[in-house]
Amino acid sequence: MIFNWLKSPEEHFPPHEDLKHFNDGVCASYIKEKTNLSQSTISNYLSMMEKCKILTLTRHGKWSYYKRNEEIIENYILTLKNNL
């Protein structure tokens, strides 16, 4: 679900109060808001996804912005396609 939301941030998240754009994706705390999972769980999810490169992380001060990394995702799907 997180992954899908990040496809069109403007449809699923409010614009960030400081930054007025979604250029770097969505702030971790907004993502947390939309789930009913704990902060630590979401933080873990996002970190793992960033670690395996399907999300990119950009920090703006104390905020962490996560964005889909379409190339890697596309690649992942292709690899899957070739191995299934």
Added chain:
Amino acid sequence: MIFNWLKSPEEHFPPHEDLKHFNDGVCASYIKEKTNLSQSTISNYLSMMEKCKILTLTRHGKWSYYKRNEEIIENYILTLKNNL
């Protein structure tokens, strides 16, 4: 791995002693041979895959032949592609 093997049965399995073709896929016991998992585990795997339609089952006497169901697999990949 099982899934991949079934892509080209002739490269991974001996032809069945009775049937001389792979038209209906590969016999469950041959699949078991190539893994070091128990009979019950493999039987379960194959049943589950058959239940969700990505494999088809054809019985010849006491043997169960499993074959990839390419349409469903293709469909699965497309769905995945659309949801990732």
Added chain:
DNA sequence: TCGACATATCGAAAATTATCAATATATCTG
């Protein structure tokens, strides 16, 4: 520099999944 806020990390408990041995069922062969 201190407190507030955002995120990350850690360790543990709960839930789920993988796997097996034992047993049941079904089919063939003599």
Added chain:
DNA sequence: CAGATATATTGATAATTTTCGATATGTCGA
């Protein structure tokens, strides 16, 4: 029919994953 062989089912245990609360770290602003 009886034994042999192939597969399926069941119940249990081990391994892994999910998730959390507590705590740590980093950053901002007064």
